[in-house]
Amino acid sequence: MNNLDIEKINDQFYVIRIKGCNIGVCIKNKSALIIDSGFLPKKSALVKKILEENFNSKIKLLFNTHYHSDHTFGNQSFECPILASETCKNIMKENLTTFWTPLEIKKDMEEDTLLSEEWENLKITFPTMTFKNKKTYNFKGIRVIFQRLGGHTKGSSIAYFPDYGLIFSGDIVFGEIYPILLYDGNPLKLVKALQKITGMDVDIIIPGHGTTCDKSMVGMLVEYWQSLISGCKKLIVSDLNNEEIKGILVNRCHLQGVPMNMRRHRINIGSVLKFFRGFST
Numbered sequence: 001m002n003n004l005d006i007e008k009i010n011d012q013f014y015v016i017r018i019k020g021c022n023i024g025v026c027i028k029n030k031s032a033l034i035i036d037s038g039f040l041p042k043k044s045a046l047v048k049k050i051l052e053e054n055f056n057s058k059i060k061l062l063f064n065t066h067y068h069s070d071h072t073f074g075n076q077s078f079e080c081p082i083l084a085s086e087t088c089k090n091i092m093k094e095n096l097t098t099f100w101t102p103l104e105i106k107k108d109m110e111e112d113t114l115l116s117e118e119w120e121n122l123k124i125t126f127p128t129m130t131f132k133n134k135k136t137y138n139f140k141g142i143r144v145i146f147q148r149l150g151g152h153t154k155g156s157s158i159a160y161f162p163d164y165g166l167i168f169s170g171d172i173v174f175g176e177i178y179p180i181l182l183y184d185g186n187p188l189k190l191v192k193a194l195q196k197i198t199g200m201d202v203d204i205i206i207p208g209h210g211t212t213c214d215k216s217m218v219g220m221l222v223e224y225w226q227s228l229i230s231g232c233k234k235l236i237v238s239d240l241n242n243e244e245i246k247g248i249l250v251n252r253c254h255l256q257g258v259p260m261n262m263r264r265h266r267i268n269i270g271s272v273l274k275f276f277r278g279f280s281t
């Protein structure tokens, strides 16, 4: 189907994978609810086309799990109401004067030919509806609970479908691949968010990136982040500087059960250190 990678979970739920990003779909009565919009507006426009032409469904709502560009820069292609946490929307607005200025966007485009094509007519499109911490929503008779858990970013939220035991987790969970936490993440809140998911009545987890998974992946992620947090804390009090700590932890505290990604592990060490030190070096 137009070369898009589509995974059918069941009659109601699908995942469309575009360049490593998962776009979630819930379909009911010729209507679609979309979870995240990817970072490539032209490719995301294909999602809309396929849902309309192949699934005979009109998109009624788009939900952004968090503000990162790989989840929101496709927003302009959906032409429907957009829901996100209030924090997510606020950060998006702030970014217009920091990381998403025309100059910064231009720099990214110059470095990447795919982005230069895809962001040609980029129009950063904000959520039109927000919730503070939690919102219950009725989508054509399907109960959805949107809930802000934070961790990966301050506004990170999940879409929980309690009657299906299913959640779209955004980047709180990565499926069978190394996770990544950037400077804007909070490792302690991330562990709390993962533990919250562990306590939920959920069998199917559709992450922001990677494969559809279940709570066993969440358990592995909790162990990883906890070991990285305790590793960093122990070495910080031993008076080592960040470079020395990184040198030690690159060989330790690895996520078990998934292929090693040293680049991401290094970034994660840096982000956890920054969080506890209050600065990065």
Ligand SMILES: [Zn+2]
Pocket (backbone or CB within 6 Å): 068, 070, 071, 171, 208, 209
């Ligand atoms: Zn992401």
